[in-house]
Amino acid sequence: MLDVATFRQAMGLFPGAVTLITTGEGDLRRGITATAVCSVTDSPPSLLVCVNRKTGTCSEIQRSGWFSVQLLGADQADLALCFAGATGATGIGKFATPDWTTCPAGQPRLKAALASLSCRVTSASENGSHMVFIGAIEDAALRDGEALIYAQSSFRRLEPV
Numbered sequence: 001m002l003d004v005a006t007f008r009q010a011m012g013l014f015p016g017a018v019t020l021i022t023t024g025e026g027d028l029r030r031g032i033t034a035t036a037v038c039s040v041t042d043s044p045p046s047l048l049v050c051v052n053r054k055t056g057t058c059s060e061i062q063r064s065g066w067f068s069v070q071l072l073g074a075d076q077a078d079l080a081l082c083f084a085g086a087t088g089a090t091g092i093g094k095f096a097t098p099d100w101t102t103c104p105a106g107q108p109r110l111k112a113a114l115a116s117l118s119c120r121v122t123s124a125s126e127n128g129s130h131m132v133f134i135g136a137i138e139d140a141a142l143r144d145g146e147a148l149i150y151a152q153s154s155f156r157r158l159e160p161v
Helices: 004-012 056-064 077-083 091-095
Strands: 019-023 030-034 037-042 045-052 066-071 100-102 108-110 115-127 130-142 148-151 154-157
Touching (some): 019 077, 030 077, 030 091, 066 130, 077 148, 108 115
Antiparallel strands (some): 019 030, 037 045, 045 130, 066 115, 115 130
């Protein structure tokens, strides 16, 4: 079996779009930074997210049955670091800026996200240290811009080839 260090090194070579997985209403709002997000199907429109089982975000998704995904723009690395825990903010404290609103389903929506997708959990399964949630996309807000990318241990911008 592959050792953890080699696995992490290999995964670091895979560039990923930087997202926030958010959930909860009011004081129950929770969120984390993640690159483990992908589309599942377009019929019905659905997303897969992987969330560490030890987080309050995971607990709140399990309790509420909802999550939202915020695709960050190239100028939002500070927000990614905040939701990754680098600033010391936790729980509802991560949502301290006025940049947040609520989508029709009651989930957190980052006003400046390139895409904000509100999802109702349709499937959940344990896989090692994480829960894998699949959600039907119930609502979306989109805007133009360049996505923030994470690769080789740093944030990056896409460059046209």
